[in-house]
Amino acid sequence: MNDDDDPENETTGHVYDGIEEYDNPLPKWWFQMFVITLIFGAIYFALYPALGNWKGFLGWTSIGQWEAEVEKANVKYSETFGQYQDMSIEDIAADPKAMKIGTRLFSNNCAVCHGADGGGNVGFPNLTDKDWLYGGSPAEIEMSITHGRNGAMPPWGDVIGEDGVVAVAEYVLKMSGQEHDASKLEKGEQVYNTTCVACHGADGKGNIMLGAPNLTDSIWLYEGTGEGIRHSVRNGRANVMPAQADKLRADKIRMLTAYVYSLSQE
Structure with a gap:
């Protein structure tokens, strides 16, 4: 029997530039994998949302999975934070173990603006001194962290003119x-x-209800030189402290409050 009589050498009859197309069967392992893939796909489509509005027999959603993971984490970490639930902010701030937790929370959520040591930067308040725009009591700090702050110094350049800007800066x-x-x-x-x-x-002492800074000391959120003050008066300033209530649980905010409070007590 020559090669042309071999069943495995049958062709489809198609010839391209002298090249014949053979009609060989697929390898069994390949065909079996193909069938398994089809079966798996059909089962997946039945169990999970895959097409249109089909929700799947399991009713699985990414949001539901996320919520379940969050709930699991809350149960796990409630033991860590629960022991501080009945303690005052001042007592938490004096607890070394709690402050280790607070340090990590601060590093993950606050250090990018206020610095790793809480020393702040131009436009970002120093949290280690006694000067507070919105008050430095535990309750006031917790309020700032929970709900955020929006500070606005309006631009006065067009209102009072450059002569007025220079004069008030002096x-x-x-x-x-x-x-x-x-x-x-x-x-x-x-x-x-x-x-x-x-x-x-x-008297220039400011107003914590408005977040208006004290102008009589040597602490400046922005540059306190003549040019820096003139720039603030002329162009205004706008600061936003983002609210953390939708990012952190209440027990974490409480721990973070204690840590920030401790920075100004050292």
């Missing part, structure tokens, strides 16, 4: 005990009493 320099141009103080005080006093107060 007046603020005087309030903070820095060198200033005395010849501009009279106008600067007038501008301050017209545009700034409502938020920063007549």
Whole structure:
């Protein structure tokens, strides 16, 4: 028997540029894998959402799986945080074990803005001193973390003109005990009493209800030089502290509050 008589050498009759197309059967292992894949796909489509509005017999959803994992994690970690539930923020802040947890929470959620040591940066408050825009009591810190803060210093450049910007900046320099141009103080005080006093107060001590900073000390959220103050007055400032209530559980926020509180007590 020659090769042409071999059943495995049968062709389909198609010839392309002198090349014949053989009609060989698929390997059994390949065909079996193909059938298994079809069966698996049919079962998968039946059990899980795969086509259109079909929800699958198992009723599985990615949201449901996520919620189940979160619930499992809550049960697991409630034992860790539960022991601090009845303690005051001050007592938690004095607990070394709790502060190790607080350190990790701070590193994961706050350090990117306030720095690993809480020392802050230009535009981001220093959490290690006694100067607080919205108050530094445990309750006030917890409020800031939970609900966030939105600070807005309106731009006054178009309202008071460049002369007014320069004058009020000199007046603020005087309030903070820095060198200033005395010849501009009279106008600067007038501008301050017209545009700034409502938020920063007549004495420049600020207002924690509004997040208006104290202008009489040496602590500045932005640069406290003449040019820095003029820039703030001229162009305004806008700060946002994002709310953490939708990101962290209440027990974690409480632990984080205690850690932030502890930073200013050292």
